[in-house]
Amino acid sequence: MKIKTSQLPLIIVSGLILIWMMIPIVYTIIFSFNESAKTNISWRGFTLDNWLKVCDNAEVCGAFINSITVAVVSTIIATALGTMIAVALVRYRFKFRSAVSLLLFMPMATPEVVLGAGLASQFFAAGVEKGLVTIIIAHTMFCISYVVVAVKARVASLDPALEEAGRDLYGSPQAVFWRITFPLLLPGIVAAALLSFALSFDDFIITNFNSGQVSTFPKFVYVAAARGVPAEANVIASGVFFVALILVLSVQIFGYFRRKKLAKVSA
Amino acid sequence: MIGNFAEAGADLELVGISKRFPGFTAIQELDLLIPAGSFFALLGPSGCGKTTTLRLVAGLEEPTTGKILIGGKDITNIKSYRRPVNTVFQSYALFPHMTILENVAFGLRRRKIPNAIELATEVLKLVELEHAANRKPSQLSGGQQQRVALARAVVNRPALLLLDEPLGALDLKLRRQMQLELKSIQSEVGLTFVHVTHDQEEAMTMADTIAVMNKGRIEQMGSPSELYDLPQTVFVANFLGQSNLFSGKVIENNANSFTVDVSGKAVKVPTKRAQRHSGSVTVGVRPEKLDMHLNKPKDAANLNILGPGVISDVSYTGVSSTYFVDVPGIGNMTVFAQNLEESENFGAGQQVWLSWVVDHTFGLADMPEDEGKFVRDDDTTSLAALELADLIEEIEEEM
Amino acid sequence: MAFAAFSTNAAPVEAAPKKRSWIAPFLLLPGLAYLSLFFLVPLIALLLTSFQATEFGPLGKEFVYAFQWENYVQAINEYMPHIGRSFFYSITATIFALLIGYPLAYLMGVTLRDFPMWKSLVLMLVIAPFFFSFLLRALAWKQLFADSGPVVGVLNMLGLFGPGDYLNGTDFSVIFGLTYTFIPFMTLPIYTSLDRLDIRYLEAAGDLYGKPATNFWKVTIPLSMPGIVSGTLLTFIPASGDYINASNMFLGSPSTAMIGNVIESNYLITQNFPIAAALSIALMAVILVAVSIYIRRSGTEDLL
Ligand SMILES: Nc1ncnc2c1ncn2[C@@H]1O[C@H](COP(=O)(O)OP(=O)(O)O)[C@@H](O)[C@H]1O
């Protein structure tokens, strides 16, 4: 199959857009290798020091570890709660259906400043000390809706006859869930978890309102922006990016070869 | 019950079963006895409640009223996964994330049967798929998937095996082949098979006993030849093969037969082949039982004669031809005749007489509906009624 | 790949009639309770705060529960320019993001359909920004737009820029930043709906003598409408409340401050909670009204 000439303009325009989208990423990665002084604005020479001694900058590393902790915990909670809701939405009838949909849609339709300020007011009114826990609470809250959206599609494409077949073949409710429903929903759940991890890890606005003295990686960058962001921050962002890239690539390549194998066998 | 194999098939008995869905009654007062070890077909048009009946037996749906007994034991309130029943689903419902072998062994493993893999492999041999044991369902063709679905159910040796249009997704040739295979597997394993289909030919070739279902009720039950030879209702007469039906008043009753006045013509019916013997009745005869004549045949005591009529259309189907004969006052009659030399005489426009042996006439219990063979349930009034029911329910839920 | 979640190719199976069951509340309750406690209650807390009155007690400034609706009047009077700017920026950025995101989505969803490797590559590039710190990307633009940076340098060379001209801190740089930030959010939902689009519709339209341009407007656009609506909402809503791009330390300046910046400074810096809360509630109200009108008009209510 060939690309037609009439499609060339679209391909060229899209290529330029993609390059444009990559500019700041590439820029930041390059500057992670800069022999930076107090600031990391002008190029002073290539070095691996920033990568090798990231954690010499305890502040960046601490913030990074906090971010990972928050993202992991809130992803687990949000994925569990969101998956349960998605299953209920697709499979069951219940009262107040439209109210439930609205409650799920609202957090996505509310700007983060409002979410952040609202939670902060509540924590303030309840006299809760802000810290890691309040950040996790906040992140879980805004991730749930995204998880529901992501998992719902997967549940909707799961044929209920499969679970019925499981029951018909002597599977107890638990057996049917763990051996049929769960494995079949897993790709959707994993995707939702990744999405929720990415959202939580990169969140700044809601965190800023609810973190108190605790620093996270985005918060560190925001605060540091005033006086100059150290190259170690570039290292962390680039490192996270590479890990994610490798994960995604390996899943893609694995899938590609499996499809190829499938095509061969069934041919 | 769970944990050991059924020794042989068991009786299935449905007593006064009905099933109402919100706004729709799918099954009405159904009584049914399926003897152990038989190949039983449930035949009916789509939407008549066949799948629902199977789901009730499998325990995937609860009956609104009535009882279900297997081998004399009431299982109405027993959970689906504890019933000695297995289903071959209409869509096969093979687990896409498991291999063929894992699919087949699923039921055995849930029941903690020790040599599950061995037994599963054995059954895969029976359906000639042992070479595919390690593939995933998506790597098999439709016919192969169908056989896996069958193997996955049969391997559990259920007292009762339910098959929901198992051949519906296959092309004609494969379907014929699988019909024979299914039949031989059934006699090999000796289980009770309940086979649901809307294909009358399939039901006739495979089943020992057929129940014809219509609008949530059983219209008639019997062996294929009984049903074909002596249909009892208009629905059965038309759904199972074709029929020429006439309605009229009974004008004369003799010892062994009675006479019906069909638009001025007398049609004789054997008394024991009729459901009703007085008043307005509908009687009929199968198209292949009719003979065509160029000249009026001689009257005889054992012969019904109609005519003259005019052949309005002929369609050639190879071994035989189908003739449509317009008989004034009676309407269009269908005749199947073999293609012999004399058939050249019977072209469109030809005037003919029709005759048949009185003993081939049957008398039905009901009268044809005014329009169509099926009552439409997709007209605007019934759709509106359904919609309304839905709406009411929705409103109730919101409150 | 996370956004593969938005593009399940598997069509939903024919919906089995839903059943009632005790399981439903069991599945729903934990999540809904969580959202009620940490989303609904905070909104109420915010609403109450927005009516609080300021009192000067022995401990300094204190806020007491009252029904001081004048907070809204004061907030809106004082910050009208910021509110207007917020919507001007976010609407403009949404339009630009749509103009940029649609071709990308079309490329992935339609043009590259028969080239799965290329399609995955483009999809990965579109998703890539999600895995890269948003703040650092904004900072990168700031440095590229700096007075001594490459962009201004080129503009000077071309004679388009004089010695007094600058990029950072202008309407342009903020809208640029907002557009850039939300491109993936715009592109992915549109891609999902274009990916599901049955090419045969276009072929049929072509068969019925539609010119390519006509087909695009009459067939492709309407069929991708659900994606366009989700994409524009996923861009407009966060953009209108964003305060990173418009902040001094990133692509903005005091003269580009948006409502988000004002809420942040009132809440976190001057601790003028009632005004911050009143602004938040006002922002949310405007968005809710705008969004519901938009969804109605575009005929995609079932998106919810
Ligand atoms: N869960 C359900 N809710 C409402 N109506 C249903 C449900 N299941 C089946 N029906 C209706 O019951 C009737 C019988 O369905 P079914 O048993 O599937 O028919 P068949 O298998 O004979 O084609 C159909 O009209 C169908 O619409």
Ligand SMILES: [Mg+2]
């Ligand atoms: Mg059916």
